[in-house]
Amino acid sequence: MVIPHLTENYGASRDPPEKQAPMCTVHSFPHNIDHCLTWARSEFEGLLEKTPTEVNSYLCNPTEYINAMKKAGDAQARENLERVIECLDRDKCEAFQDCLTWARLKFEDYFVNRVKQLTFTFPEDASTSSGARFWSAPKRFPRPLEFSVDDLSHLQFIMAASILRAETFGIPIPDWVKNPSKCATAVNNVIVPDFQPKEGVNIVTDEKATNLSSASIDDASVINDLTRKVEDCSSKLPSGFRMNPVQFEK
Secondary structure: OOOOOOOOOHHHOOOOOOOOOOHHHHHHOOOOHHHHHHHHHHHHHHHHHHHHHHHHHHHHOHHHHHHHHHHHOOHHHHHHHHHHHHHHOOOOOOOHHHHHHHHHHHHHHHHHHHHHHHHHHOOOOOEOOOOOEOOOOOOOOOOOOOOOOOOHHHHHHHHHHHHHHHHHHOOOOOHHHHOHHHHHHHHHOOOOOOOOOOOOOOOOOOOOOOOOOOOOOOHHHHHHHHHHHHHHHHOOOOOOOOOOOOOOOO
16 A cells, blocks of 8 residues: 555665576576576577677678778687678578577487587486585486477477578478478478587586686687678678568567
């Protein structure tokens, strides 16, 4: 109950900020649905909104962009350049089949390869430096998925991801992709490389860490190499090429 001039009104106080889960928890050790939703939203925005926007920033004024990255000379600048190169080179899409392949390989990366690497680095019987079990509550020991076109959730991931990817590259979306049987046939033609976990991979476990990427010994030197690569990538693009960032909508 609010009494004028006597009690505090609702606008006089603010709710405390929501506590955010550590980055390592969200990306490697989720243990509730909120962590999974936060991770998914982060990946959506990074791949479909932030990276295309970063690409366009470079393409609109290459010289100014490169100079800004060199001037910054830090890990963030390095990561920005790496995302631009990845989008315009290794993961570049020119036809819808490229988008479908990208989506299928993303599924493998997210739900198979990363899990295999995580459980290789930290086996189920792993212990901490103090001797306690590493995979003790609230951590949950993960299991890799086995992709199947017969699993509707798997196929829907591929369908949605490939359509969104096509939108960012301005690629026409064929009607058949929304037909589960036709989409399944196309997905089965994608060649998925075998994955072998690697020794010495650093997976962040520090809950106070704010960056999951490994630090570079000399970011400035790496940035110089990356700027040459991004210039080479852009020289192969059609005149006037721009990407279409996709904003998340509920």
